[in-house]
Amino acid sequence: MRDLPARLRELLLETGYTLDGVRERLGTVAATALAREETTPALRATRDGDPLGTLIRLWWLGAPVEAPDWLPVDPLVEAGLLAVQDGLVSAKVHLQPWETGGYVVSDRKVRPGDPALREDHVVGAGGASANLAQLVSRRPAGRVLDLGTGCGVQVLHLAERAREIVATDVNRRALRMARLSWALSGIDGVDARQGSLFEPVEGERFDLVVSNPPFVISPRGRFTYRESGFEADGFCHDLVRLAPRFLSQGGTCQLLANWLHVEGEDWRDRVGGWLAGTGCDGWVVQRDVQDPAEYAELWLRDAAEQGTPRYRELYDDWLGWFEAMKVTGIGFGWITLHDSGSLDPVVRVEELGQRVELPVGGYVDEVLASVGVAHRLSDEELLGARLVLAEGVVEERTGPPGAEDPSRIVLRQTRGLCRTARVGTVEAALAGVCDGDYPLGPLLAAIAELTDQDAVDLRVRAPEALRPLIAEGFFHISTA
Template sequence: MTDLKSSARQIVQRFRDAGLTVDGLHEHLGPAATAALYRGEPAAVRRVLGTSVIDDLIRAFILRDPVDPAQLAGVETQAVDGGVRSLIDVRPYHLAGTDLWILSDADASMTEHVPGSDHVLGVGAASLTLLQSVPPGQVNSTLDLGCGSGVLSLALAQTSDSVTATDIHPRALDFARANAHANDIDIDVRAGSWFDPVAGQRFDRIVSNPPFVVGPDSVELVYRDSGLGLDGASQLMVSQAPGYLTENGSAHLVAAWVHHEGQSWQQRVASWLPERGVCAWVLQRDVVDPETYVSTWLRDESLDPRSAAGQEKMTRWLDYFAEHEVTAIGVGFVAIQNIGDAPSEITAEELTQGLSADLGPEVAEYFARAEWLRTRSAVDIAQSQFAVRPGLAREEVSVANEDAGVGFAPAALRLTRTDGPRFSHEVDEALAAIVAGLHPQGLSLVDIVELYALSHDLDGDALLDDAVVAIVDLIRHGLVIPTQLCEENE
């Protein structure tokens, strides 16, 4: 590989000097051509280009058109008709509130291209969604395990005093060092397998977008295949990350897990975590059948499932799944916090609604809510004051009344968040009324329950027991917020 580090700074400086940031690119191309660029339609972009320096950079490093070799000095190229084509992709990004320029191996977004086994990704969807799941706030130390081209390291360096980036792949490490150098960011880049390069160390924050693809125990593409078989890569990361966290430190991982008939996926992932010391929130964002899963990853490597090679590979992959009785594959996020020697608290659930904002603030709030619950007894909760989350909706659902043959009959009553993950809970009229009476400086939960019980001639003790259990679930999902947490966030 060409000594990319020595030329990376010069390339990025050309982008800076030309004003080729994300905003500069959008302004230069206009909305229609910019949208075409992100859809992977080079012709629509090429037709609006002129002769400026920005146009030349877009042609050479984003569209990867044939150009004069002098424009690509120090960059790996391929000889083609009309000049040479860059084998390196350079693009501007705005991540974590700062302008960055990321160098990576060229992909198939702008030209027909089949990545090699040592392909190094740029900014992919998995990296972006993982970044959005990291809580905001400054920390002392961050570990980016399986850093690839260093995307997460560059972004999280904005909120971390030190960043350590590791990878087993030499080419990825070259890109990570080049990107750090080109963007004037100090990152400690280390070579090694999994946690080996940081043995004995602990970090305030761990992030990892590892080669988590579920498949056979072989490595065909380094960025995708771990060689561990099935969901072994995710199991390794989830089980070992807690041992490298500082007190109250947290890990944020992209992961995948197999579904087996007769075993819940929640139980499978929970078994990877220790019995003590962690608060873990596992969110399954998507679940797909084996056929769809394999087809998606074949297309990701630019392999047509209709081709002979594609059909042969799909058959091998699906046979492997059948042999191991895989019925589906789940994909999502795992957030883990070190809580010392306390019994572990593990919540694994489906994220059925689309997010209305980044997940990071929600993860931070989830850990705060879990800590509040962890340090309170049922009596403490009953005597506490609470606020109803702003924007919480009361939904009353009625359906056609089949018995009467006319009109509608009540079918469900729900309390639903209108922000973040938009969690929804079915409740009865009593709980809905109790929640409606909550005020951060008002009556305690026990007082509200007693008033409701007296006015409806109910057993107050039994109603309180039920209300405490229900309120705990509402707190965990942020529909109801303890007054103490409201005050801390002011």
């Protein structure tokens, strides 16, 4: 039995049961339908009974198949991965290839009409998992903690750049499936521990902490994979407040979270308050907001409860609970904490609804550095700095045809976070000349002379106007 994962992995690879192999076999129509949880096109595309089609039906679609002689059915039944009835083999787990080249094992996908979920259901890798993987810094790390590992998917992304990985989860079944995910992906040496929040790693420190936690905000904790049982958004609050105690000097914590929008309260103050006093630099990004009804519908569908006898009752209960707390919306996004060692930590809270360049982890360290530099440089230091326009920034001017001056000037990033900023003529002029050759002070003096402005007044006003542009990555400070 000990060599079963290795045998199964070899069989999956030989059969072509990889992400590219599945995509090619299903084709665009079936794959798109499957994203809508419609399985009929995929079943039609895999009806020939060949090995790849059989594995897709068995492991991905959850359909029973005739027992093939090339599949080690008996050992897989003994391991609890397959069941046999009336000559047909069915999967007891969902086994999917992942974008890293590895495999992820979880409970079977829940589709309309399926039985109710068990409380310790282990959800598979999906959009949130991919979202976090895209966010996490690409820097090599020593000790890494995957808090709330679930089916173990984040470890697949971290394995190549981490010296040591500790993975925790409150759900014992999740850890069993995570271990199988890692074994099927050729990853060993992961230290898996059971427990809630940071209890399993008390007293330890890590260079990187990542978490796709049970952030769903609901009246009661029904499923361990998505709900903590904490009041409202208290779990994410506690996770953020506790994380700095477990970061090494220079360490980073990156996680996904939900937070409440409450009547009469700015959500930025709410979430920013979580980070205040942690001693870490922080970056919070809201990527999406749902109203209470949308949110309840989403998670009722997630548990396949739409259309069941209890659906209306559960829906009404959820909305009543939100109403009692005066909730107007629920935000979703990223939270990053960085132990920069500064005695003057800075927290930036913003909303980014636009498409961004992926992976964010490829430049997230630059984002954090820009926020810190913009906040900590004194006016005199900034005036003495050599600014460089960031790569990919373009200028857009709007105004009546033939007008001498535009009525609107916008700087737009075509790379990274793809932010836009409305600027004045001075900032636009600097964008055209800042290449790191000259300090800001002399450039401002030249602009003042060309535009007939008071040079002293411009020196006083410029730092305040430029700090947001540096923090948002339109300009960098040259270190050459």
